Amino acid sequence: MTPAVETTGLGKRYGRHWALSDCTLAIPTGRVVGLVGPNGAGKTTLLSLAVGLLSPTSGSITVLGAEPAATGRQMERVGFVAQDTQLYSTLSVADHLRFGAHMNPGWDNDLAQRRLEQLDLDIGQRAGSLSGGQRAQVALTLAIAKRPELLILDEPVASLDPLARREFLQVLMEIVAESEVGVVLSSHLVADLERVCDYLIVLVSSRVQVDGEIEKLLASHRHLIGPRRDPSSLPKNQQVIEASETDRQSTFLVRTEDPILDPAWTVEEVGLEDLVLAYMRRAPLAKRVRLASPDVEP
Amino acid sequence: MIEFHLNTRSGVSPYLQIVHQVRQALRLGLLREGDQLPTVKEVVARLAINPNTVLKAYRELEHEDLVGARPGIGTFVTKALSDAPLAEFRPLRHDLQRWLVKARRAGLDDESIEALFLDTFRSSAEAGVA
Amino acid sequence: MMWLTWRQYRTPILVALGALATLAVILLLTGPDLAHLYSTTVATCKTHNDCSTAKSAFLLNDADLQTALEVLVVVAPGILGVFWGAPLIARELETGTYRLAWTQSVTRTRWLSVKLGVIGLSSMAVAGLLSLMVTWWSIPFDTVNLNIFGTFDERDIVPIGYAAFAFALGVLTGLLLRRTVPAMAVTSVAFTATRLAFSAWLRPLLIAPVHRTLALTAIQGWSAGTEVNPVGPSYYNTLIPGPPGISNAWIYSTEIVDKAGHVLTSKFVANACPLLHAGVSGGPPSGTGRTVHAPAAPTALPDCIAKVGRTFREVVTYQPASRYWAFQWYELAMFTFLALLLAGICVWWVRDRMA
Numbered sequence: 001m002t003p004a005v006e007t008t009g010l011g012k013r014y015g016r017h018w019a020l021s022d023c024t025l026a027i028p029t030g031r032v033v034g035l036v037g038p039n040g041a042g043k044t045t046l047l048s049l050a051v052g053l054l055s056p057t058s059g060s061i062t063v064l065g066a067e068p069a070a071t072g073r074q075m076e077r078v079g080f081v082a083q084d085t086q087l088y089s090t091l092s093v094a095d096h097l098r099f100g101a102h103m104n105p106g107w108d109n110d111l112a113q114r115r116l117e118q119l120d121l122d123i124g125q126r127a128g129s130l131s132g133g134q135r136a137q138v139a140l141t142l143a144i145a146k147r148p149e150l151l152i153l154d155e156p157v158a159s160l161d162p163l164a165r166r167e168f169l170q171v172l173m174e175i176v177a178e179s180e181v182g183v184v185l186s187s188h189l190v191a192d193l194e195r196v197c198d199y200l201i202v203l204v205s206s207r208v209q210v211d212g213e214i215e216k217l218l219a220s221h222r223h224l225i226g227p228r229r230d231p232s233s234l235p236k237n238q239q240v241i242e243a244s245e246t247d248r249q250s251t252f253l254v255r256t257e258d259p260i261l262d263p264a265w266t267v268e269e270v271g272l273e274d275l276v277l278a279y280m281r282r283a284p285l286a287k288r289v290r291l292a293s294p295d296v297e298p
Numbered sequence: 299m300i301e302f303h304l305n306t307r308s309g310v311s312p313y314l315q316i317v318h319q320v321r322q323a324l325r326l327g328l329l330r331e332g333d334q335l336p337t338v339k340e341v342v343a344r345l346a347i348n349p350n351t352v353l354k355a356y357r358e359l360e361h362e363d364l365v366g367a368r369p370g371i372g373t374f375v376t377k378a379l380s381d382a383p384l385a386e387f388r389p390l391r392h393d394l395q396r397w398l399v400k401a402r403r404a405g406l407d408d409e410s411i412e413a414l415f416l417d418t419f420r421s422s423a424e425a426g427v428a
Numbered sequence: 429m430m431w432l433t434w435r436q437y438r439t440p441i442l443v444a445l446g447a448l449a450t451l452a453v454i455l456l457l458t459g460p461d462l463a464h465l466y467s468t469t470v471a472t473c474k475t476h477n478d479c480s481t482a483k484s485a486f487l488l489n490d491a492d493l494q495t496a497l498e499v500l501v502v503v504a505p506g507i508l509g510v511f512w513g514a515p516l517i518a519r520e521l522e523t524g525t526y527r528l529a530w531t532q533s534v535t536r537t538r539w540l541s542v543k544l545g546v547i548g549l550s551s552m553a554v555a556g557l558l559s560l561m562v563t564w565w566s567i568p569f570d571t572v573n574l575n576i577f578g579t580f581d582e583r584d585i586v587p588i589g590y591a592a593f594a595f596a597l598g599v600l601t602g603l604l605l606r607r608t609v610p611a612m613a614v615t616s617v618a619f620t621a622t623r624l625a626f627s628a629w630l631r632p633l634l635i636a637p638v639h640r641t642l643a644l645t646a647i648q649g650w651s652a653g654t655e656v657n658p659v660g661p662s663y664y665n666t667l668i669p670g671p672p673g674i675s676n677a678w679i680y681s682t683e684i685v686d687k688a689g690h691v692l693t694s695k696f697v698a699n700a701c702p703l704l705h706a707g708v709s710g711g712p713p714s715g716t717g718r719t720v721h722a723p724a725a726p727t728a729l730p731d732c733i734a735k736v737g738r739t740f741r742e743v744v745t746y747q748p749a750s751r752y753w754a755f756q757w758y759e760l761a762m763f764t765f766l767a768l769l770l771a772g773i774c775v776w777w778v779r780d781r782m783a
Contacts, residue, residue, distance in 0.1 A: 051531050077531045082527035102431040103532035173342035177349040195347050
């Protein structure tokens, strides 16, 4: 099955600063994929590369098996909503629909109209006078009405109030249920991602720290609490992601495929937010971890 | 038609919460045989959760023979839960009562009993870590 | 893509068409009257023997409108470039809407090519129509002035090339600077500089000029003058040729030379025409200017001319009127080529070097 997004050693440099480095991913299709990381980590860079707004400095990227934005045909299959959802502020919402219709052969105008009706928008209104939440909804409508196979959303809810955020995600999930479109969305809010995503990529300091299906990630990470121990004394099949200690006690966040049999440990599940934070706190130069091989040296 | 809600702080995964809420509704008679469950689309539009979560919950319920999917139409309740399932497990309840007496005699207070139970419960569940 | 281009440029195009229509009305109201006036006063002036007064009087008609049109045609291509070209990409980059425009189902190359083509051709059409109207209206004046090369930039087909170039320059500047207002400023300056440079340095070199040798006669105007030597202030007498009177020609230079090609020196004039004194005006002149004074005696000048004319001739270096259209086509072609080059750079830049 062709991955939705496949990158090999992808990197992007601006002057002397690498916004993204050594990124190797295979994002599966048909998922809702969350891309999480602190601001400046490279999320926008990665997504911009995926839609062809940027071109790589090193490595390569293919989206749905083709080079991003190389042909109109490839572009028809990908819908994009940029951060801060740029719309033409002097054009009305209705004009934006006409824009979509003229710029996309696969445009489904009925779908677009239905969505906007649900949003209770006056389509004669200029886009510049819409609220942030309304603009995000219009941008999402534009992206979905071209009937893409993949939706790429760059922090679509970052600047929205909680209600607008919730409404956006509701609409997005409804779209996913309806059309089975794949989604890649970036955010720095883990709570939102936990609700809607089933696949996660953690991007910190322009590198991928961990990626995989959320269920599997949660199942394979555990907190171990017990008497103080040296991290390197743990068995090889337990990879230490984070370690902290007091004079008597050690707490480890480990990643393992196997059951933890040592009775000295109190074993607890790890919440997604804690998991992400632990990876975010890791040293910036930590090597990437692949889901399939937990035996890799950290 | 029932409505689901999500408790994000309970530590219970969303799909299990849905399964529990369906079972609870069945027990309380809010859902009866032949009733339709909300469509996946309706659920996610209200809760803003991944459709796969809902699908997983419905599949689980189907596995327990509580609901059945009719393709193109929806998911319907096939069996009501009787009101006294717990009554069937009297021997287990009896065992548990005896254990509790033993624990108290050993000097454990309520919290320690709960901690011991949860710890044992979890680590035996752990034995099946994926 | 056509719909989008029209929708985004709807207002500017309609404004331009409205302005052209308004101008057309003004010119249609005044044009025929001017033509009529010309045919009744100037065309018949030989029979009344008052040609110079008739012509001068005629040229004063609608003087304000003449000036306004002159300014308009000269300025219009630059304005089109600045207001239509500079914002084309710059505004999208500035406001971030390029993130919307370039993620639909149209590649960047096609997006830009269509816009460049449609708006570029529109600006050329506007400039062309403007030039056409003004050229038509100015026919009587041009016929009197007999100086078509003097109005070269404001007539016929070259404004079309200027508009194309200004537009492409605007788009490229906007693309490189990524901000509309700075792009508009830089485009204005760069366009003006290019036009001036082309007119002053390149246009004269396009075709080798013609040389014509004329006898020195009294028909052409002469003045005795004082020339300041650039080395230091000294005062000489010399003869300055007046305009050679070749209609509609573009005069590069006129020189008085002998058969061997030596230029007339003031020493020769002093020897040949001792009666031709030039008074020195109060105060020493500065720079290498020529001051013109009345000769000492009324016949001294014609006598001098006749005497000098035995050895010296006037050589005029010029472009004849017949080459006017060649120059127009050359200049149109070159500016259009430049426009296409800049447009090509824009498309390449957007495709391969963008971000």
